[in-house]
Amino acid sequence: xxxxxxxxxxxxxxxxxxxxxxxxxxxxxxxxxxxxxxxxxxxxxxxxxxxxxxxxxxxxxxxxxxxxxxxxxxxxxxxxxxxxxxxxxxxxxxxxxxxxxxxxxxxxxxxxxxxxxxxxxxxxxxxxxxxxxxxxxxxxxxxxxxxxxxxxxxxxxxxxxxxxxxxxxxxxxxxxxxxxxxxxxxxxxxxxxxxxxxxxxxxxxxxxxxxxxxxxxxxxxxxxxxxxxxxxxxxxxxxxxxxxxxxxxxxxxxxxxxxxxxxxxxxxxxxxxxxxxxxxxxxxxxxxxxxxxxxxxxxxxxxxxxxxxxxxxxxxxxxxxxxxxxxxxxxx
Amino acid sequence: xxxxxxxxxxxxxxxxxxxxxxxxxxxxxxxxxxxxxxxxxxxxxxxxxxxxxxxxxxxxxxxxxxxxxxxxxxxxxxxxxxxxxxxxxxxxxxxxxxxxxxxxxxxxxxxxxxxxxxxxxxxxxxxxxxxxxxxxxxxxxxxxxxxxxxxxxxxxxxxxxxxxxxxxxxxxxxxxxxxxxxxxxxxxxxxxxxxxxxxxxxxxxxxxxxxxxxxxxxxxxxxxxxxxxxxxxxxxxxxxxxxxxxxxxxxxxxxxxxxxxxxxxxxxxxxxxxxxxxxxxxxxxxxxxxxxxxxxxxxxxxxxxxxxxxxxxxxxxxxxxxxxxxxxxxxx
DNA sequence: TATATTTACTTTAACGTTAACTTTAAGGTT
DNA sequence: AACCTTAAAGTTAACGTTAAAGTAAATATA
Numbered sequence: 001x002x003x004x005x006x007x008x009x010x011x012x013x014x015x016x017x018x019x020x021x022x023x024x025x026x027x028x029x030x031x032x033x034x035x036x037x038x039x040x041x042x043x044x045x046x047x048x049x050x051x052x053x054x055x056x057x058x059x060x061x062x063x064x065x066x067x068x069x070x071x072x073x074x075x076x077x078x079x080x081x082x083x084x085x086x087x088x089x090x091x092x093x094x095x096x097x098x099x100x101x102x103x104x105x106x107x108x109x110x111x112x113x114x115x116x117x118x119x120x121x122x123x124x125x126x127x128x129x130x131x132x133x134x135x136x137x138x139x140x141x142x143x144x145x146x147x148x149x150x151x152x153x154x155x156x157x158x159x160x161x162x163x164x165x166x167x168x169x170x171x172x173x174x175x176x177x178x179x180x181x182x183x184x185x186x187x188x189x190x191x192x193x194x195x196x197x198x199x200x201x202x203x204x205x206x207x208x209x210x211x212x213x214x215x216x217x218x219x220x221x222x223x224x225x226x227x228x229x230x231x232x233x234x235x236x237x238x239x240x241x242x243x244x245x246x247x248x249x250x251x252x253x254x255x256x257x258x259x260x261x262x263x264x265x266x267x268x269x270x271x272x273x274x275x276x277x278x279x280x281x282x283x284x285x286x287x288x289x290x291x292x293x294x295x296x297x298x299x300x301x302x303x304x305x306x307x308x309x310x311x312x313x314x315x316x317x318x319x320x321x322x323x324x325x326x327x328x329x330x331x332x
Numbered sequence: 333x334x335x336x337x338x339x340x341x342x343x344x345x346x347x348x349x350x351x352x353x354x355x356x357x358x359x360x361x362x363x364x365x366x367x368x369x370x371x372x373x374x375x376x377x378x379x380x381x382x383x384x385x386x387x388x389x390x391x392x393x394x395x396x397x398x399x400x401x402x403x404x405x406x407x408x409x410x411x412x413x414x415x416x417x418x419x420x421x422x423x424x425x426x427x428x429x430x431x432x433x434x435x436x437x438x439x440x441x442x443x444x445x446x447x448x449x450x451x452x453x454x455x456x457x458x459x460x461x462x463x464x465x466x467x468x469x470x471x472x473x474x475x476x477x478x479x480x481x482x483x484x485x486x487x488x489x490x491x492x493x494x495x496x497x498x499x500x501x502x503x504x505x506x507x508x509x510x511x512x513x514x515x516x517x518x519x520x521x522x523x524x525x526x527x528x529x530x531x532x533x534x535x536x537x538x539x540x541x542x543x544x545x546x547x548x549x550x551x552x553x554x555x556x557x558x559x560x561x562x563x564x565x566x567x568x569x570x571x572x573x574x575x576x577x578x579x580x581x582x583x584x585x586x587x588x589x590x591x592x593x594x595x596x597x598x599x600x601x602x603x604x605x606x607x608x609x610x611x612x613x614x615x616x617x618x619x620x621x622x623x624x625x626x627x628x629x630x631x632x633x634x635x636x637x638x639x640x641x642x643x644x645x646x647x648x649x650x651x652x653x654x655x656x657x658x659x660x661x662x663x664x
Numbered sequence: 665t666a667t668a669t670t671t672a673c674t675t676t677a678a679c680g681t682t683a684a685c686t687t688t689a690a691g692g693t694t
Numbered sequence: 695a696a697c698c699t700t701a702a703a704g705t706t707a708a709c710g711t712t713a714a715a716g717t718a719a720a721t722a723t724a
Contacts, residue, residue: 001390001471002448002471004679004680004681005680005681006680014703014704015703015704015705016680016681016682016704017681017682017703017704017705018702018703018704020680020681020682021682021702021703024682027701028701028702028703029702029703030701030702030703033702033703045469047442047445047446048446048680048681049387049446049448049679049680049681050446050447050448050681051383051386051387051392051447051448051679051680051681052387052679052680052681052682052709053680053681053682054383054681054709055381055383055384055387055679055680055681055682055708055709055710055711056680056681056682056683056708056709057681057682057683057709058333058709060383062426062447069412070402070408070411070412070415071405071408071409071411071412071627073403073405073408076402076403076405076408077403079402079403079427080401080402080403080429083402083427083428083429084429084431087428087429087436092426092427092428092443092444092447093426093427094394094424094425094426094427095411095415095424095425095426095427096415096419096424097412097415097416097419099416104419110379111424112424113379114379114380114381114382115382115383115394115424116334116381116382116383137377139333139334222610223610223611223613223614227614249610249611252611252614252615253611253614255614255616256614256615256616256618259616278554278555278581279555279581279584279585279611281555282555282559282584282585282587282588283584283588283615283616284587284588284591284615284616284617285616286588295403336709336710336711337710337711338710338711346673346674347673347674347675348674348710348711348712349673349674349675349711349712350672350673350674352710352711352712353672353673353712356712359671360671360672360673361672361673362671362672362673365672365673380710380711381709381710381711382711383709383710383711384679384709384710384711384712385710385711385712386679386711387678387679387680387681387709387710387711387712388678388679388710388711388712388713389679389711389712389713390679
């Protein structure tokens with residue numbers, strides 16, 4: 001069993017409070033006593049029991065973070081940003097991977113509330129789900145990532161997928177690609193609809209009929225699916241064809257399929273991804289993509305939550321939108 | 333403030349213990365009373381305070397996990413495995429990213445101990461460091477990932493980098509590649525030396541002098557460094573050249589550099605990676621690599637720690653070694 | 665019918681820490 | 695000398711829960 005303040009107090013023949021105060025450098029305690037306490041604490045390998053402290057202070061200095069899949073580079077980068085900022089402010093994060101499953105997600109929120117996290121950051125799997133009712137009962141600050149159900153009047157942080165998609169498709173259209181494909185996934189998420197709307201925005205700008213956009217739904221976000229869907233769906237009919245893929249990782253599968261179909265890139269077919277993951281710049285044909293500041297997004301998200309934690313009265317609800325930008329490379 | 337058992341007890345005019353027992357389904361409580369308690373709890377949005385429970389039970393059902401960089405796919409996959417298994421056993425993980433910094437790492441261990449995690453999983457940044465002394469004082473079970481300092485007699489789980497490197501280089505040599513380059517990083521880590529030894533093992537097998545291995549040290553694990561080092565260092569002198577890269581992500585940078593230098597792959601130059609990340613199979617030339625079961629490693633690691641947590645007497649120290657295998661693809 | 669057992673609770677104390685208040689003794693003022 | 699101040703402690707109670715032991719009434723046993 002770990003050493004407690006009681007043990008130290010007994011050894012030094014002082015009260016527990018003296019030990020407690022000495023260890024936090026309280027001015028009540030004389031330098032001499034403080035030194036004796038500190039030395040004894042070290043000697044006995046004392047580490048404060050934060051569980052007990054949390055109970056008294058009603059703050060755990062712990063933040064709950066729920067993401068749909070931590071092995072997606074996208075979330076991994078966000079989590080890195082979140083963790084970094086909180087760590088620098090003496091908070092830790094309890095991480096739960098919801099496996100894109102609304103049931104796990106709901107349990108996760110419940111568990112984190114039971115563990116009395118001081119705040120919650122939450123990347124939902126669905127636009128609407130039972131989690132909304134649960135969140136309504138919650139008394140700690142929380143932020144949603146990339147999804148803002150109308151039913152919840154809460155803080156959120158999102159990438160501007162709609163704008164990103166507009167940039168992507170505009171770029172394709174203005175580069176002379178006429179037939180435009182959008183390979184997308186996650187039908188049930190807001191971001192999915194936003195993306196499609198962004199494509200439409202670009203079509204509107206170019207006075208093209210929206211029906212001309214070729215939407216290809218990929219039921220899973222994995223390379224095999226995107227690869228196969230590309231093989232099946234993407235045609236080249238003597239018009240330059242532009243393909244916009246859900247994200248950079250999926251674009252790797254798309255690219256391979258395009259090459260296998262014998263299309264020359266970027267002459268016949270142009271490809272745009274989304275994210276700007278680390279490898280995109282170093283692919284044999286470096287990938288044109290929409291840069292998405294994932295790490296910064298994580299940081300900003302954490303900073304906002306910290307603000308909430310430190311402020312006494314509840315702050316105004318804020319919807320943060322991360323700006324994106326086009327990175328033109330060799331695939332267009 | 334959240335509802336407590338006390339509040340429920342007051343409302344129902346019963347003792348706190350009745351509430352406590354009713355909520356955990358203790359047989360002492362009549363069905364009728366239990367129902368009343370449960371209903372009232374729901375009505376008042378009661379959630380148990382796990383902080384208080386942890387204090388009494390001296391277990392937090394929380395595991396500390398420290399990794400050098402959560403945005404490395406390698407660690408992200410391991411963490412996913414760890415989190416999944418623990419979640420299924422009602423544990424949560426406190427995740428800390430040490431940013432490859434021994435100071436942060438040391439703080440992280442201290443913090444996790446203070447938060448009274450029930451166990452610790454730890455991917456060290458260095459072979460030896462001050463963390464060793466700290467771990468020696470620790471009374472909870474812990475497992476090290478990919479590093480097993482002799483000074484610590486503890487559980488560990490590692491990928492068999494040496495064997496993997498041997499497989500990689502043997503494959504290159506037996507495929508007719510004569511000049512072998514190994515682009516590596518993390519000099520200060522055990523895994524780094526193991527890898528080099530694995531290359532030597534292959535050279536020994538083929539009766540080649542170890543000096544013939546061309547070691548290229550990359551001071552940072554990033555694509556730019558690997559790309560530049562490849563441009564600078566890798567030559568082709570009318571002998572088929574084999575390049576073995578530290579991991580698949582870095583191999584993308586290497587590949588691009590090789591192509592830019594005008595080498596034809598796999599005819600003049602062969603390339604082998606390490607990890608088998610998701611994109612490797614779908615690169616334009618699919619990447620020959622050493623498959624590394626990261627997710628399984630995370631799961632196994634968690635299962636082992638669970639074993640320790642559940643067993644009364646301390647178990648024998650175990651060094652788990654994850655087997656690797658060669659995946660032959662188009663770059664060799 | 666007296667005694668043992670069971671059911672359904674209640675009481676007490678503890679987990680380790682800290683906030684808020686109180687005490688004691690020394691030193692300083694007038 | 696009587697009073698006030700200050701330094702350096704100590705005491706008490708609380709945070710929310712649970713383990714363990716206690717109790718009273720109802721039921722079963724002989």
